[in-house]
Amino acid sequence: MIGSDGQPEAGTPTGCVPLTGNAVLGKVSQVEGPDFRRADISFFKNFPIREGRYIQFRAEIFNVANHANFNAPGFGGNGVVAIPNSLNYSSSNFGEIGSTRDDPYDPRQIQFALKFYF
Numbered sequence: 001m002i003g004s005d006g007q008p009e010a011g012t013p014t015g016c017v018p019l020t021g022n023a024v025l026g027k028v029s030q031v032e033g034p035d036f037r038r039a040d041i042s043f044f045k046n047f048p049i050r051e052g053r054y055i056q057f058r059a060e061i062f063n064v065a066n067h068a069n070f071n072a073p074g075f076g077g078n079g080v081v082a083i084p085n086s087l088n089y090s091s092s093n094f095g096e097i098g099s100t101r102d103d104p105y106d107p108r109q110i111q112f113a114l115k116f117y118f
Contacts, residue, residue, distance in 0.1 A: 033072025036101060039064045058113040066108040069101040 043059045076082030080099040085091035
């Protein structure tokens with residue numbers, strides 16, 4: 001609504017420019033994806049044999065929680081095809097994620113090792 005001074009009144013849509021595209025979401029050019037979380041852990045134990053010589057046992061666990069890390073919506077690259085219209089907020093595919101960020105099917109991995117130091 002236009003006031004008597006010729007200016008739009010506060011709280012009315014007159015004179016406002018509607019947002020379009022991703023600007024409706026508060027971002028100008030991108031849609032945020034999920035966080036990247038990964039925890040790796042290692043254990044080492046030394047077993048002395050003689051002075052200056054020992055055997056070391058190692059246990060290393062990668063991706064301890066076996067947590068999948070997903071790409072952002074609309075990601076295409078590294079051999080991955082993006083889901084069509086996943087960045088279009090008016091599409092039914094908006095926000096869909098079609099791949100993971102880690103190597104495909106990156107499961108929890110455990111490895112053991114013995115090292116002899118001399």
